[in-house]
Amino acid sequence: MKTVNILMVCLGNICRSPLAEGVLASKLDPQLFTVDSAGTAAYHTGSAPDRRSQQVALKYGIEIGHQQARPFEQADFDRFDHIFVMDRSNYINLKALQPTKEQWEKVELLCQNQEVPDPYYGDNDGFERVYQMIDQATDRIVKEVNPYEK
Numbered sequence: 001m002k003t004v005n006i007l008m009v010c011l012g013n014i015c016r017s018p019l020a021e022g023v024l025a026s027k028l029d030p031q032l033f034t035v036d037s038a039g040t041a042a043y044h045t046g047s048a049p050d051r052r053s054q055q056v057a058l059k060y061g062i063e064i065g066h067q068q069a070r071p072f073e074q075a076d077f078d079r080f081d082h083i084f085v086m087d088r089s090n091y092i093n094l095k096a097l098q099p100t101k102e103q104w105e106k107v108e109l110l111c112q113n114q115e116v117p118d119p120y121y122g123d124n125d126g127f128e129r130v131y132q133m134i135d136q137a138t139d140r141i142v143k144e145v146n147p148y149e150k
């Protein structure tokens with residue numbers, strides 16, 4: 001069966017998008033949906049999520065420690081049906097890859113008109129805030145992609 005494929009994108013793929021991947025995946029049937037994440041930069045390729053992202057995920061019962069950072073690839077524009085970016089700089093970085101019109105239509109800000117702030121240089125409160133924003137946005141996405149979900 002063809003799954004609906006959803007990609008979460010941030011800069012490093014160690015703070016925000018791994019958390020977004022884990023939170024959304026926890027709300028969807030893995031037989032029907034594939035959820036992945038990637039970074040627009042390759043600095044952290046192969047790294048596990050930042051410990052603070054792992055901690056806030058675990059606080060809400062979600063295990064993300066197995067994930068490994070990877071860079072966004074051009075082929076991701078075709079592999080995924082929906083591509084959610086955390087902030088406008090992620091959006092600009094993907095646009096710079098010159099996607100086709102059809103590919104570009106898949107890309108949107110996770111929180112619509114709001115950016116998920118980069119928590120990397122902040123404290124644990126920043127990660128909690130990021131979690132709350134992702135939790136709300138993913139509730140909305142679940143309703144959009146899976147209208148039968150309660």
Ligand code: 4NP
Nearest residue numbers: 010011012013014015016120
């Ligand atoms: P992320 O956060 O984009 O949410 O994964 C960042 C992680 C690392 C860096 C920047 C943002 N960095 O500059 O290394």
